[in-house]
Amino acid sequence: MNYLRIIATMDPKSGGPCQGIRNSVPVQKKAGIENEVLCFDDPNAEFLKQSDLLIHALGPAIGPYAFSKGLKPWLEENLKRFDVAIIHGLWLYNSYGTFKVWNALKKRNKKVPELFVMPHGMLDPYFQKARSRKLKAIRNWFFWNIIEKQVVNGASGLLFTCERELELARETFNHYKPKKELNVGYGIPQPPDFDKKVSKVFYRKCAGLSRKPFWLFLSRIHPKKGVDILVEAYTRLKAENFEVPELVIAGPGLDTKFGFKIREMGKKQGIYFPGMLTGFEKWSAFHLCEIFILPSHQENFGIAIVEAMACKKPVLITDKVNIWKEISTENAGYISKDNKQGVYEMLKNWYHMKLAEKAEISSNAFKLYLNKFCVEKTARNMVHQIENGEKIETEPFTRFLRMDA
Structure with missing residues (x-):
């Protein structure tokens, strides 16, 4: 054929x-x-x-x-x-x-x-x-x-x-x-295995980032991706004295008008903006993060979401991502509405979740990748x-x- x-x-x-x-x-x-x-x-x-x-x-x-x-x-x-x-x-x-x-x-x-x-x-x-x-x-x-x-x-x-x-x-x-x-x-x-040596390349792009797990957004810096409401929700958590992990917002588009706005919003919060990550830099980011977040207003599939699950990472997304039902059914992540309150509640609920529950969701994410994606x-x-x-x-x-x- x-x-x-x-x-x-x-x-x-x-x-x-x-x-x-x-x-x-x-x-x-x-x-x-x-x-x-x-x-x-x-x-x-x-x-x-x-x-x-x-x-x-x-x-x-x-x-x-x-x-x-x-x-x-x-x-x-x-x-x-x-x-x-x-x-x-x-x-x-x-x-x-x-x-x-x-x-x-x-x-x-x-x-x-x-x-x-x-x-x-x-x-x-x-x-x-x-x-x-x-x-x-x-x-x-x-x-x-x-x-x-x-x-x-x-x-x-x-x-x-x-x-x-x-x-x-x-x-x-x-x-x-x-x-x-x-x-x-x-x-x-299936993504490449984690390589500690290669991960140094990623950390060089995020100078000052601690070696603790962080929260990761990896996609285009564009209004459709909901990155602005992510920054606002994260800022609100920090203002309420939640000791949340550091946040990395990676992807192309920082040189646009919207990208400049996002950088200005994130400066005071110590958010890291490494730009577009490719190859082992990208896979290091997935392997090292605690969760992957994509609060998109529309996402047909979301390859980065599946890449995160393939690295055994829970995914926090909105119900405007077209594979949200599959993720919700298999308890492989957390789903919210694509608005400020929805994303804030999603991040806060994840923060309060017990370690055993988080580990179960991580395992479910990888299983869902194997079974469906x-x-x-x-x-x-x-x-x-x-x-x-x-x-x-x-x-x-x-x-x-x-x-x-």
């Missing part, structure tokens, strides 16, 4: 979708699935040279719609080689451009693969309702009615990262009638659902995992 993944960019800085491809392709290869990636990046981009994947780069793309004149001829020549094609993301040319070629070939009775769309949360109603997105919401409404509705309803089906994403996609636009809705899941590889399972589940239209209901793929991690 040959799969084609079509995505606007494979730049790691673009976030989850391209990382999901990098995570799942090696696992699917073990199951006999060969993947090729089609993107609109500059073929000379450094991050492409460092990749082991077979990537066809047709860029650089043109304009905010990421148009690529090379897409149509490439697909007309190569689409017949594949059994399945998956469009990753909406609202850019890789979506409608691919569908248009696929549909035209299909009408001419040419051999075409099944075509699936993986929205990666881009059909979430939040993006049409958020006050800060009024103009983009209007743009998306026009795009939906003129272009994207054809893609979503005309493709072979939609692939979702979790059940809540699937449910929310039904609420956003009128005339939403996909042929199939498949919850294929989403996962990450390990890429060895989810990558194969995608293949199984595409071929059979149903989930794999089996034990996790523990034979691939270091259970003593």
Whole structure:
């Protein structure tokens, strides 16, 4: 079986979708699935040279719609080689451009693969309702009615990262009638073991941070992530003389207007802002922290949340994170409303929790990762659902995992 993944960019800085491809392709290869990636990046981009994947780069793309004149001829020549094609993301040319070629070939009775769309949360109603997105919401409404509705309803089906994403996609636009809705899941590889020597690199980025466990926020410094209400809740706890652990807020975006505001808010509280953490710096932060906190106003999946659970860390999140039900059901973390009072109560309740309860939640977090969010399972589940239209209901793929991690 040959799969084609079509995505606007494979730049790691673009976030989850391209990382999901990098995570799942090696696992699917073990199951006999060969993947090729089609993107609109500059073929000379450094991050492409460092990749082991077979990537066809047709860029650089043109304009905010990421148009690529090379897409149509490439697909007309190569689409017949594949059994399945998956469009990753909406609202850019890789979506409608691919569908248009696929549909035209299909009408001419040419051999075409099944075509699936993986929205990666881009059909979430939040993006049409958020006050800060009024103009983009209007743009998306026009795009939906003129272009994207054809893609979503005309493709072979939609692939979702979790059940809540699937449910929310039904609420956003009128005339939403996909042929199939498949919850294929989403996962990450097991993280590297903790390395005390490497952890020194992380501590150098947080000069003055004690060697005691700290609370960790690791994501974009952006209003959607709720980092401002986290700082306010943390400030309130300290003002009430709670001896809370130190707080590390890591991620890109400190150089924005909002990022500058957050730094100013956190200065008096001694909050640490190491910037974006990658590689072993990031994994050291997960391994060393006591808890991971992401009080987001909207999160389709939250790869960082699962990375924390894979490091046996409880996760404190809001009910606007689409995997909150799975975490709540398995007692793998703490869930709050995405407002100041909700986040404050969540942090305070965690602070007062007994050590035995905290240890149990840590254990549950790791078990949930193994059972539901390990890429060895989810990558194969995608293949199984595409071929059979149903989930794999089996034990996790523990034979691939270091259970003593």
